[in-house]
Amino acid sequence: MPMITPAFKPSRRDFLREAAATIGVFTLGTFIPFGPARAEGGGPAPGPFDPNIFLQISPDNTVTLISKHFEMGQGVTTGLATLVAEELDADWSQMRFVFAPANAALYNNLLFGPVQATGGSTSTAEAFTQMRQVGAAARAMLVSAAAAKWGVPASEIAISQGVVSQGANRATLAELAEAAMRMPVPQKVSLKEPKAWKLIGTHVPRLDSVAKTTGAAVFALDVRRPGMLTAVVRHPDVFGATVASFDATDARKVDGVVDVQQLPTGVAVYATNTWAAIEGRKVLRVSWDTSKAETRSTAQIFDEYRDLLAQPGLQAVKRGDASAALARAAKIVEAEFTFPYLAHAPMEPLNCTMELSANGAEIWSGCQLQTIDQFVAAQILGLKPEQVKINTFFGGGSFGRRGNPVADWVAELAFAAKAIGGRAPVHLVWTREDDIKGGFYRPMVLHRVRAGVTADGAISGWQHQLVSKSIFTGTPFESSSVKEGLDASSVEGVSDTDYAIPDFDVRQHNVTTPLPVLWWRSVGNSHTAFAMETAIDELAALAGKDPVAFRTALLAHDPRDVAVIRLAAEKSGWGSPIAGAGRGRGIAFHHSFGTRIAMVADVTVHGTTIQVERMVAAADVGVPVNPDVIAAQIEGAIGFALSMVLRNQITLRGGVVQQGNFDDYEPTRMREMPKVEVHIVPSTEPPSGIGEPGVPPVAPAIGNAVAAATGTRLHGLPLGFATLSG
Amino acid sequence: MVSLNVNGRIVDLDVNPRMPLLWALRDFVGLTGTKFGCGRALCGACTVHIDGQAARACSIMVGDAVGKTITTIEAVSGPVADAVRAAWQKLDVVQCGYCQSGQIMSAITLLTGNRKPNDEDIDLGMEGNICRCGTYQRIRAAIHEAASTLG
Ligand code: FES
Ligand code: FES
Numbered sequence: 001m002p003m004i005t006p007a008f009k010p011s012r013r014d015f016l017r018e019a020a021a022t023i024g025v026f027t028l029g030t031f032i033p034f035g036p037a038r039a040e041g042g043g044p045a046p047g048p049f050d051p052n053i054f055l056q057i058s059p060d061n062t063v064t065l066i067s068k069h070f071e072m073g074q075g076v077t078t079g080l081a082t083l084v085a086e087e088l089d090a091d092w093s094q095m096r097f098v099f100a101p102a103n104a105a106l107y108n109n110l111l112f113g114p115v116q117a118t119g120g121s122t123s124t125a126e127a128f129t130q131m132r133q134v135g136a137a138a139r140a141m142l143v144s145a146a147a148a149k150w151g152v153p154a155s156e157i158a159i160s161q162g163v164v165s166q167g168a169n170r171a172t173l174a175e176l177a178e179a180a181m182r183m184p185v186p187q188k189v190s191l192k193e194p195k196a197w198k199l200i201g202t203h204v205p206r207l208d209s210v211a212k213t214t215g216a217a218v219f220a221l222d223v224r225r226p227g228m229l230t231a232v233v234r235h236p237d238v239f240g241a242t243v244a245s246f247d248a249t250d251a252r253k254v255d256g257v258v259d260v261q262q263l264p265t266g267v268a269v270y271a272t273n274t275w276a277a278i279e280g281r282k283v284l285r286v287s288w289d290t291s292k293a294e295t296r297s298t299a300q301i302f303d304e305y306r307d308l309l310a311q312p313g314l315q316a317v318k319r320g321d322a323s324a325a326l327a328r329a330a331k332i333v334e335a336e337f338t339f340p341y342l343a344h345a346p347m348e349p350l351n352c353t354m355e356l357s358a359n360g361a362e363i364w365s366g367c368q369l370q371t372i373d374q375f376v377a378a379q380i381l382g383l384k385p386e387q388v389k390i391n392t393f394f395g396g397g398s399f400g401r402r403g404n405p406v407a408d409w410v411a412e413l414a415f416a417a418k419a420i421g422g423r424a425p426v427h428l429v430w431t432r433e434d435d436i437k438g439g440f441y442r443p444m445v446l447h448r449v450r451a452g453v454t455a456d457g458a459i460s461g462w463q464h465q466l467v468s469k470s471i472f473t474g475t476p477f478e479s480s481s482v483k484e485g486l487d488a489s490s491v492e493g494v495s496d497t498d499y500a501i502p503d504f505d506v507r508q509h510n511v512t513t514p515l516p517v518l519w520w521r522s523v524g525n526s527h528t529a530f531a532m533e534t535a536i537d538e539l540a541a542l543a544g545k546d547p548v549a550f551r552t553a554l555l556a557h558d559p560r561d562v563a564v565i566r567l568a569a570e571k572s573g574w575g576s577p578i579a580g581a582g583r584g585r586g587i588a589f590h591h592s593f594g595t596r597i598a599m600v601a602d603v604t605v606h607g608t609t610i611q612v613e614r615m616v617a618a619a620d621v622g623v624p625v626n627p628d629v630i631a632a633q634i635e636g637a638i639g640f641a642l643s644m645v646l647r648n649q650i651t652l653r654g655g656v657v658q659q660g661n662f663d664d665y666e667p668t669r670m671r672e673m674p675k676v677e678v679h680i681v682p683s684t685e686p687p688s689g690i691g692e693p694g695v696p697p698v699a700p701a702i703g704n705a706v707a708a709a710t711g712t713r714l715h716g717l718p719l720g721f722a723t724l725s726g
Numbered sequence: 727m728v729s730l731n732v733n734g735r736i737v738d739l740d741v742n743p744r745m746p747l748l749w750a751l752r753d754f755v756g757l758t759g760t761k762f763g764c765g766r767a768l769c770g771a772c773t774v775h776i777d778g779q780a781a782r783a784c785s786i787m788v789g790d791a792v793g794k795t796i797t798t799i800e801a802v803s804g805p806v807a808d809a810v811r812a813a814w815q816k817l818d819v820v821q822c823g824y825c826q827s828g829q830i831m832s833a834i835t836l837l838t839g840n841r842k843p844n845d846e847d848i849d850l851g852m853e854g855n856i857c858r859c860g861t862y863q864r865i866r867a868a869i870h871e872a873a874s875t876l877g
Contacts, residue, residue, distance in 0.1 A: 072822055209818055209820055212820040214759070215758075219761075273753040346858060347824040348763075348822070349763075396761070399858075432765060629818075632861070635861070637860065640860045661768060662764045663766070667857075670862045671853065673863055673866075
């Protein structure tokens with residue numbers, strides 16, 4: 001994800017007011033240090049690692065991280081707490097977390113800013129230094145407090161596993177918290193050398209495991225407000241249609257339905273319980289104006305994509321002379337790669353609760369981009385962004401869907417709350433059908449690749465054309481992410497490839513459709529890695545080279561790339577024969593979000609059925625803050641991506657989405673899950689992301705294994721996706 | 727008025743007997759640990775125990791649950807439930823966690839009927855539970871782990 005546009009930049013005044021508004025967070029116990037009164041009083045603003053913003057030490061001796069980041073399963077709350085606890089020398093058993101209130105000034109994502117945002121696999125990377133500084137600053141203040149209390153030099157004081165000690169003196173963090181609060185926040189802190197780390201790099205248990213195994217974890221869907229109404233919205237069958245008229249007579253007769261209102265996105269049915277709202281929607285009659293709607297079918301759209309390839313397109317990369325190099329190549333690969341629309345389908349369908357009051361609005365939500373959500377809701381409600389308070393809850397998955405630059409479902413809720421004059425809290429609930437049919441898909445994409453190889457295995461010219469709808473155009477991110485029509489997210493993974501391609505020509509074609517698209521776990525890399533790694537594998541075959549040796553030769557300038565490929569190869573037994581009919585092994589490598597991952601897939605193909613038996617992954621994520629969470633993210637990425645490899649696709653017929661639930665858009669199931677091994681390269685480099693980069697290598701590793709098993713190259717996803725339906 | 731036996735307690739609900747049990751539990755009884763994922767018995771997020779067996783609460787009408795014993799994630803207990811939860815926590819199975827109430831309820835039913843399930847038994851017993859986060863490898867390992875602690 002890109003830098004945020006200046007439109008969201010809070011003014012200094014907003015910053016101070018918002019800083020003051022956060023005092024509420026610090027009235028729950030005894031805190032380190034004092035409240036942010038200094039900011040309000042015109043003194044220096046809280047420093048980037050002021051512990052009072054991020055940390056709370058309670059009388060029961062628990063240490064609570066106030067998490068600037070949203071937890072959607074990626075383990076970030078455990079990771080950030082690990083960083084704080086490491087420098088604080090807290091005991092892991094005393095660590096807890098809560099979600100921070102929405103406040104871009106205080107909880108800014110340092111890589112995007114100023115915006116509170118969780119995404120782009122940035123959380124650990126952006127907060128790695130800051131959270132350690134928070135822990136170190138708090139530690140220094142506790143040490144000062146202990147020194148004053150015991151009348152001893154600070155240099156004699158130790159903290160270990162949450163116990164502060166000097167000679168025979170002992171204190172818990174809680175016992176010193178009150179006095180530590182009054183100590184000045186250090187202006188500079190020094191951090192531990194990696195060899196002194198006790199928690200970073202080890203498996204500390206997830207902080208959310210207990211709540212999520214007892215039914216206690218609260219997701220947005222579980223929020224209940226007094227007098228709350230549940231709203232479900234009848235959306236059009238085709239994108240871009242608007243309500244012409246509706247008849248709510250029957251809907252209003254459903255027991256529990258209390259209101260029906262037209263919204264910009266459809267017609268909302270409000271009821272005292274979820275089922276009544278769903279039942280009411282079933283008998284609602286709506287006629288639609290489809291004059292501006294998408295009414296094409298998928299095959300037709302792809303034909304129009306192909307026609308665009310005849311156009312010059314927008315030049316994303318031009319290096320050397322690709323066509324001259326191709327003319328002297330020994331062998332050439334020419335291939336077209338097709339990728340369907342994909343829904344994110346997080347397990348928890350989108351939903352959100354809003355309450356309006358005289359002073360503003362309050363939202364209960366699971367959201368990645370609090371600052372955007374505030375801004376969007378404020379615009380609709382005629383409020384200032386800081387009048388929109390957001391309470392963040394666990395997200396039941398997201399994969400990008402809960403972070404939308406146009407905040408579609410928050411906007412729909414704001415209209416729904418406004419339409420009934422804010423007379424009751426409204427919980428907007430999408431059903432699975434709303435989710436699968438609701439758009440904001442991973443774009444449908446077409447790649448055409450023409451690439452050559454010399455007799456000794458060097459790349460000799462690479463022409464790459466790509467057709468997609470731009471994700472960023474038309475969003476608040478456009479000015480920072482789209483340059484003269486070129487959307488970097490459409491070509492990432494091709495344009496920035498690590499492979500040595502001296503003669504390289506990459507072109508992008510943008511299409512328009514009312515169908516909205518969105519980043520989907522790994523964004524452009526979700527398709528570009530497949531095209532690149534399939535073509536590379538084909539070139540290796542044409543050059544008569546081993547796929548591992550071919551890749552490492554082309555990546556010899558980047559030892560970290562080579563190391564993950566070699567590690568995956570070694571751990572998978574690459575080079576030893578794989579016995580059995582229909583069996584094959586394939587490798588893929590991809591570098592995205594700063595993280596390098598190689599995967600080796602073992603598959604068996606019976607007829608048209610592909611069983612993936614084993615995936616061996618090697619990853620270089622820089623410092624592995626929590627290796628078990630990293631392994632979990634890669635295992636999960638394989639489980640997630642397998643569904644797009646095996647079957648998932650959103651198709652249109654006459655503009656109508658043909659899928660609607662988990663029967664025709666079926667995620668991976670237990671029996672399909674391969675055995676996954678994850679190997680992590682030891683590193684002291686700064687940490688990079690892990691939420692997304694596990695996805696890109698999955699499909700090409702499997703595709704390359706299928707080719708090894710069968711001799712057949714499949715050039716589209718899902719594999720075997722030769723002709724589009726619809 | 728419909729009377730249900732939920733987690734050992736009789737609750738009287740003023741709901742249409744055709745209402746799916748899922749919504750009665752979530753919106754009327756106040757038990758939100760049971761999740762909504764698909765509403766059509768496709769995903770298992772809503773799995774509860776009815777008379778001790780895993781069942782999809784989204785696809786059972788309240789009227790049909792009358793006279794039966796309903797147990798949800800919040801109250802499921804006993805040696806198998808304890809072993810399953812402990813294994814889930816030990817192996818850090820959860821990611822987003824949204825499917826996990828249902829996974830755990832299904833795993834308890836599986837292990838109650840089969841103390842030593844092999845991988846195929848697990849594939850079969852857990853077939854109806856989707857995890858979009860892809861935690862299947864750890865679910866499988868946690869079921870084996872729970873089986874071994876149950877002895
Ligand atoms: S919600 Fe009941 S099976 Fe999916
Ligand atoms: S843990 Fe997220 S759906 Fe299973």
